[in-house]
Amino acid sequence: MSDIFEEVDESLRQDKIETIWKRYRLFVYGGAALLIGAVALNEFVLHPHFAEVRAERAKAFEQATTQLADGDYTDAEAGFRELVSEESSLSPLAANFLAQTLYEGSGDAAGATEVLATSGKADGTPFERAALLKAAYAKADTVSLAELETLLGDLKEEESGLGALARELIAAKAYAEGDPARARTAYNRLKFDAAAPQGVVRRAEIALAAIPIPEETAIETPAEAAAPTEPSETTEETGQ
Structure with a gap:
């Protein structure tokens, strides 16, 4: 499970870079220097209080991540919980780390899942x-x-690494519920999905090699469909 979560995080990093680029590329082309200057003016001159609050949150987040890395799960959990409760732009990221803290620190899979489900959109x-x-x-x-x-x-329709991972999960679930035809179709699409991470593509290829191809259903001809279903009676020959 931890390997899957690492792959989700890697896809997240790639997706976040792409999202930021799509959102701000026109501003970059139009005048990066002006944009940076305006942001700096807004953050540090017009709204110094908000800048100070954000700096404090960033410091608290850094401290919590350091505690997590050092195995201080109790303090790390407290720090991440406070960041999540503030409902700031940093809260979703803190929620991911809080779930990791709960899972690694005490094996609280249910608590970690609840945190992720609550913060996920x-x-x-x-x-x-x-x-x-x-x-x-x-x-x-x-x-x-x-x-x-x-x-x-x-999310399962999104053309991104996260979307591909969602589609892979659905394919695996379809096979687990006894629908190999749907699973093969989904894995075959993932195999050629340009947005899919390499790990997803490799697993799709492995799944396609392992899942048997469902037998084709025979199609009845009109004559076969009209034929009687009960066996006909045979007349026994009797000797004279």
Whole structure:
């Protein structure tokens, strides 16, 4: 599970870079220097209080991540919980780390899943979408395929690394529920999905090699369909 979460985080980093580039590239082309100057003026001159609050949150986040790395799970959990409760732009990222702290520190998978599910949004920030996907992985064994698709929402249609991971999870769940035809179709699409991370593509190839091809259903001709279904009676020959 931890390997999957690492792959989700890697896809998140790639997706976040792409999202930022798409959102701000026109400003970059039009005048990066002017934009940076305006942001600096707004942050440090017009609104010094907000800048100070953000700096304090960043410092608290850094401290919590250091505590997590050092194995100080109790203090790390307290720090991340406070950041999550503030409902700032840093909260979704803190929620991902809080779930990791709960899982690594005490093996609290249920608590970690609840944190991820609460903070996850299919149409939210990259960190919120990553949290939703991680929650879906954690719940995959205990929910139905329909419930899993509902949980993932529009994320499963997204043309991104996170979207590809969501589609892979659905393919695996379809096979687990006894629908190899749907699973093969989904894995075959992932194999040629330009947005899919290499790990997803490799696993799709492995799955396609392992999942048997369903037997084709025979198509009845009109004559076969009209034929009687009960066996005909045979006349026994009798000797004279």
